[in-house]
Amino acid sequence: KSKCNANNPLSGAALAQLGAQRFYVQPGERRAYGPLGAELKKNLLQQWWASALGCSRERILPIGSPLKLANGGVPELGGELRADLLQGALQQYVPSLDLVGRRLPFGLAESGVCFPASEEALRGVELRCSPVTSAAEVTLASLAWFSSPRTSSQWLDHWTRQRMKWWRRFASTPSDFTSSDVDSKDLKSGTSHGVRILYRFPWGSEPLETLWSLGDTELLRTHQGARTKLQCRDGRRSVVPYVISMSSNMDHGLLAYLSNSLQQVQKVDGKQRLHQRKVLKLHPALAPVKVALDMGRGATVELRQVCEGLLQELQEAGITAWPGYLETAPQSMEQLHTKYDEMGVLFTMVISESTLESGLLHVRSRDTTIRETKHISEVKKFLLKYISAAENI
Amino acid sequence: KSKCNANNPLSGAALAQLGAQRFYVQPGERRAYGPLGAELKKNLLQQWWASALGCSRERILPIGSPLKLANGGVPELGGELRADLLQGALQQYVPSLDLVGRRLPFGLAESGVCFPASEEALRGVELRCSPVTSAAEVTLASLAWFSSPRTSSQWLDHWTRQRMKWWRRFASTPSDFTSSDVDSKDLKSGTSHGVRILYRFPWGSEPLETLWSLGDTELLRTHQGARTKLQCRDGRRSVVPYVISMSSNMDHGLLAYLSNSLQQVQKVDGKQRLHQRKVLKLHPALAPVKVALDMGRGATVELRQVCEGLLQELQEAGITAWPGYLETAPQSMEQLHTKYDEMGVLFTMVISESTLESGLLHVRSRDTTIRETKHISEVKKFLLKYISAAENI
Numbered sequence: 001k002s003k004c005n006a007n008n009p010l011s012g013a014a015l016a017q018l019g020a021q022r023f024y025v026q027p028g029e030r031r032a033y034g035p036l037g038a039e040l041k042k043n044l045l046q047q048w049w050a051s052a053l054g055c056s057r058e059r060i061l062p063i064g065s066p067l068k069l070a071n072g073g074v075p076e077l078g079g080e081l082r083a084d085l086l087q088g089a090l091q092q093y094v095p096s097l098d099l100v101g102r103r104l105p106f107g108l109a110e111s112g113v114c115f116p117a118s119e120e121a122l123r124g125v126e127l128r129c130s131p132v133t134s135a136a137e138v139t140l141a142s143l144a145w146f147s148s149p150r151t152s153s154q155w156l157d158h159w160t161r162q163r164m165k166w167w168r169r170f171a172s173t174p175s176d177f178t179s180s181d182v183d184s185k186d187l188k189s190g191t192s193h194g195v196r197i198l199y200r201f202p203w204g205s206e207p208l209e210t211l212w213s214l215g216d217t218e219l220l221r222t223h224q225g226a227r228t229k230l231q232c233r234d235g236r237r238s239v240v241p242y243v244i245s246m247s248s249n250m251d252h253g254l255l256a257y258l259s260n261s262l263q264q265v266q267k268v269d270g271k272q273r274l275h276q277r278k279v280l281k282l283h284p285a286l287a288p289v290k291v292a293l294d295m296g297r298g299a300t301v302e303l304r305q306v307c308e309g310l311l312q313e314l315q316e317a318g319i320t321a322w323p324g325y326l327e328t329a330p331q332s333m334e335q336l337h338t339k340y341d342e343m344g345v346l347f348t349m350v351i352s353e354s355t356l357e358s359g360l361l362h363v364r365s366r367d368t369t370i371r372e373t374k375h376i377s378e379v380k381k382f383l384l385k386y387i388s389a390a391e392n393i
Numbered sequence: 394k395s396k397c398n399a400n401n402p403l404s405g406a407a408l409a410q411l412g413a414q415r416f417y418v419q420p421g422e423r424r425a426y427g428p429l430g431a432e433l434k435k436n437l438l439q440q441w442w443a444s445a446l447g448c449s450r451e452r453i454l455p456i457g458s459p460l461k462l463a464n465g466g467v468p469e470l471g472g473e474l475r476a477d478l479l480q481g482a483l484q485q486y487v488p489s490l491d492l493v494g495r496r497l498p499f500g501l502a503e504s505g506v507c508f509p510a511s512e513e514a515l516r517g518v519e520l521r522c523s524p525v526t527s528a529a530e531v532t533l534a535s536l537a538w539f540s541s542p543r544t545s546s547q548w549l550d551h552w553t554r555q556r557m558k559w560w561r562r563f564a565s566t567p568s569d570f571t572s573s574d575v576d577s578k579d580l581k582s583g584t585s586h587g588v589r590i591l592y593r594f595p596w597g598s599e600p601l602e603t604l605w606s607l608g609d610t611e612l613l614r615t616h617q618g619a620r621t622k623l624q625c626r627d628g629r630r631s632v633v634p635y636v637i638s639m640s641s642n643m644d645h646g647l648l649a650y651l652s653n654s655l656q657q658v659q660k661v662d663g664k665q666r667l668h669q670r671k672v673l674k675l676h677p678a679l680a681p682v683k684v685a686l687d688m689g690r691g692a693t694v695e696l697r698q699v700c701e702g703l704l705q706e707l708q709e710a711g712i713t714a715w716p717g718y719l720e721t722a723p724q725s726m727e728q729l730h731t732k733y734d735e736m737g738v739l740f741t742m743v744i745s746e747s748t749l750e751s752g753l754l755h756v757r758s759r760d761t762t763i764r765e766t767k768h769i770s771e772v773k774k775f776l777l778k779y780i781s782a783a784e785n786i
Contacts (some may be wrong), residue, residue: 025486032481035454035492038503042442042455049435054708059716061428062435066532067506088425093420099428101720110431113506137460235723315447323452327494368605 012202017258018278022343024258036343041254041287044109048141048230048248049287051166052109060107060143063092065205065364069112074168081115086245088150089144090222093095094229104232105147105155111250114140138251141181145244148234152242154194156213160195161220163209167197167253172261176200190217199256201258208256210249216240218333261344277337282368284390289345290314290383292322294336294345296352306351319383325351334354340368346386350378405595408652411671415736417651417699429736432456432681432713434532434647437505440678441534441641444559445502452493453500453536456485459507460506474508479638479730481613484538487622497625497634498540498548504643508534532646538637539629542609545635546586549606552639553588556602560590560646561674565654567591570601583610592649609633650679654737670730671739677783682738683707683776687717687729689745689755699744703769718744736757739779742772 018327019025023034052060065088069082082088089108100106115137147155160179168174182194198205216230220240225231231238251314261281262271267275293311293345295303307325314321322345324336331339333350350362355376363379364371374382412418426434445453458481460474475481482501493499508530512778540548544773553572554659561567575587586606608621613633614621624631625768654674661667686704688696700718707714718730724732726743733741743755748769756772757764767775 023492023717026485032459033457033487035456035501037456038457039458049709053713054711057720063428064431064434067424085758092425092427095427099416103719103721108428213514232689266674297716318443318447320446324494326452328496329494 003183012259014278015202015255015262018262018280018342019246019258021341022195024278025038036288037254040257040282040286041289044253044257044287045139045141045248047170048111048166048250049109051162052107052141052143058107060101060109061382062110063089063096063097064108064112064276065089065092067376069110071347083117084114085112085142086144086218086247087222090243093144093146093219095103096346097232102232103152103238105145107143107145109141111139111141113137138249141248143246143248144220144354145230145246145259146241147244148232148239149242149366150234152213152215152244152301156193156195156244159244160197160211163197163246163248167208167256170257170286172281174264174285174371177256178205178259182210184331190215198306199260201256201259204288206252206256207249208252209246212245214243216242219243227353253291255266257282267286279341279366284342284346284387285345287344288320289322289343290319290387291297291349292324292336292340294324294348294350296326296350298353298356301355302356303351303353306355306376310351310379313380314383317380317384319387324330337364351376406651407671408595408714409737411655411673412651414461415673415732416424429681430647433650433675433679434681436642436645436681437643437650438534438727439534440563441504441559442502443612444555445500445534447538450498451498453502454489454492456482456489456503457505458482458485458503476510477507478503478505478533478535478642479537479640480615481638482535483489483612483637486537486539486612487514487616490625494725495625497627497632498538498544500536500538502534502536503533504532504740506530514696522717528669531568531642534641536639538639539612539625539634540637541625541632542635543627543632545606545637549586549588549604549637552637553590556604557640560601560649563650563679565656565676566658569653570649571598577601582607588646592645592653594652598719600650601644601645602639605638605675607636607638608637611638611725612636650675670734672734672759675737677739677780680737681713682715683712683780684740685717685729685733685738685740686718687741687743689743691749695749696744696746699769702744703744703772707776708771710773710777712773712780717741724733730757730762741774744769 011121016025021035022036024037024040026032026034039313048158049062053062065082065085074304088110090106096108098336138325139279143157143159145155164177164179167177173179179199180198181298182196191214192210196207197209197211197212199208212273219230220227227240230240232241258280262277263279265279266274266276283290291314293307304325311321311323322340337348342364346366348364348366350364352361355361359376360373361369361376363374363382395523399451409418411445412430414430417430417433419425446455451604456477458478485501489499489501498722499566500624521667538548538552557570557572560570564570570592571591572588572590575589580587584605584607588604589600590602592601592605607616612621620633625634632690651673654676656672658672659669659670675681685706697718700716704714704716704770730741739759739761741757741759743757745754748754752769753766754769754772755764756775
């Protein structure tokens with residue numbers, strides 16, 4: 001007869017503290033990720049690429065453009081560090097035309113470090129929850145979409161829906177991700193429409209992504225108005241495409257998912273005692289560590305061998321596993337669970353004396369806290385199924 | 394009665410021309426990748442990470458450090474752009490100690506753009522086959538390995554073997570990848586040993602990766618000689634670890650695999666006519682496009698629907714597919730194969746009238762040029778098996 005309550009969100013300070021303590025950001029450092037933060041960002045970028053190239057019905061090509069661009073987007077040794085990825089995409093539009101047979105629509109995708117000059121990309125987050133983002137550099141993931149002028153505004157709606165769906169897909173509380181139109185007085189000339197995707201942080205809403213409907217202004221400017229070489233087929237007509245530019249700030253995104261998934265869970269036990277625990281309920285596809293392996297009591301040498309074998313099996317299958325059995329400081333099961341829950345580890349597996357006899361081990365779930373017994377030969381398959389099921393929801 | 398000859402390697406000029414024509418580098422641009430080049434680099438980095446985190450028996454943690462570092466490795470707004478990834482790793486050594494329970498050995502891995510000051514990282518390739526690399530920026534993948542001073546030289550041997558194995562794993566001609574010791578007079582003070590992994594380009598050998606045995610000099614310098622906080626357990630003793638620094642230049646690597654896999658194949662047909670073709674025999678794990686889908690003759694609307702369905706099925710399974718059926722300019726089968734072979738596409742599948750009737754389509758292999766008939770329902774499974782088998786050789 002226990003009762004659970006999830007209070008969400010926790011304060012920014014709680015988030016910053018947990019981030020530092022649980023290896024997401026480097027304690028004491030303002031602008032570096034810890035190992036779990038680095039892995040989380042890698043997973044987030046991977047999901048972005050999978051949605052851009054893999055799951056989309058649209059024709060999207062990856063590009064790689066230089067960090068240093070001179071005026072007009074030409075790469076140059078002495079050039080400025082890029083502020084965003086749009087210039088690179090506009091530049092590579094022309095050489096990509098051959099590849100797509102001059103057919104619209106298509107997109108060019110890129111991710112990478114940028115050095116935004118505008119306040120926009122940095123606004124807020126740096127000031128109030130400083131550890132995760134750098135004032136100087138951010139990782140952006142960007143899609144430039146080229147379509148017929150006729151269909152450009154429909155495409156903006158399409159992409160706004162798609163991008164919102166993507167952000168919410170990994171959320172514990174999807175309603176914290178919202179979109180809003182940019183006020184027309186805030187639009188640059190040539191830009192007909194803008195949409196921001198925002199996340200409601202404990203300290204207020206911050207933009208994660210912007211979508212701009214740029215018309216053909218920027219594309220023409222980049223190529224000095226050379227209309228002929230920009231033209232594509234739209235049915236039987238030749239047109240200069242309109243551009244939609246989408247740009248996601250992956251550092252803000254990482255912080256948003258940390259914030260969104262950090263929950264304070266209260267539980268009243270049979271003796272009416274109140275237990276509180278913090279859990280980082282990161283989506284299975286994003287969680288940096290999928291499973292922690294620990295040793296129970298028993299013959300140390302043999303148990304360690306079993307742990308090492310299982311660790312290798314899991315890692316070879318691409319499942320990030322945490323070798324908790326290497327830890328030498330003694331810890332109670334309670335302490336272990338606290339630590340792993342705060343790290344966002346999906347499952348904790350304990351290999352003990354009985355594993356040596358029967359092959360059975362204990363599997364404890366982060367989200368349900370339920371302990372199950374599984375045979376060691378089934379563990380890999382179980383985890384792969386669990387993760388892929390979560391990805392396909 | 395045909396005869397095949399593979400002449401390898403082709404000249405640097407042939408490589409540069411094919412790279413530009415087949416979307417690996419942007420034609421006319423000196424420092425940007427085309428869509429296939431961007432995808433190839435992504436695949437190469439992914440394999441590097443898989444080998445660092447996944448397949449290794451060792452404890453390796455990912456880190457993410459800032460591009461701009463001030464003196465002493467402290468991230469700062471006005472700092473210099475990093476020349477390599479070592480400083481970041483040395484900086485993050487201390488906060489990582491908690492996580493590994495102060496146990497040696499362990500490693501810190503990172504990949505990212507760097508701006509090398511030394512001639513070393515840029516030497517040669519830029520001058521002689523200019524399109525692929527930038528004089529200003531390179532993508533490095535780096536592993537800093539911390540071990541007991543006692544075992545450091547064994548670890549250098551271990552990692553040299555492992556890294557050589559990794560580079561050769563994706564090669565058509567593994568013997569073009571060699572390693573050589575750095576002459577002791579070329580070593581910086583504190584560095585006891587250095588190894589270069591080289592690739593024999595048509596224009597001469599160039600380094601792809603360097604391994605340095607750094608002792609504890611650099612680590613102590615980064616942390617102002619604060620021995621106590623650097624100490625780790627080595628059995629029962631406390632030691633300041635020795636550092637081995639490995640750094641792979643992924644831009645050179647990309648060019649090496651392009652060079653290594655580009656083959657000129659000659660075939661004499663039954664009428665004694667000589668046919669020559671160029672084939673980019675990239676390893677299945679690296680090939681940017683796994684399969685091209687094309688339409689044969691028949692009812693265009695229905696065939697296109699089948700193509701789109703299959704394209705989506707493959708892309709959802711993570712198989713990069715090329716929608717050749719969108720191409721509107723008429724091309725003969727011969728022209729198609731020439732194009733796809735030069736792009737390094739593993740398989741070409743042609744959907745035709747008979748596919749609508751029987752579900753059967755033609756599958757042509759890049760490497761054997763053999764055409765087989767397969768049922769459309771088996772195609773995904775066949776490709777997944779083929780790629781994973783090649784990865785596990």
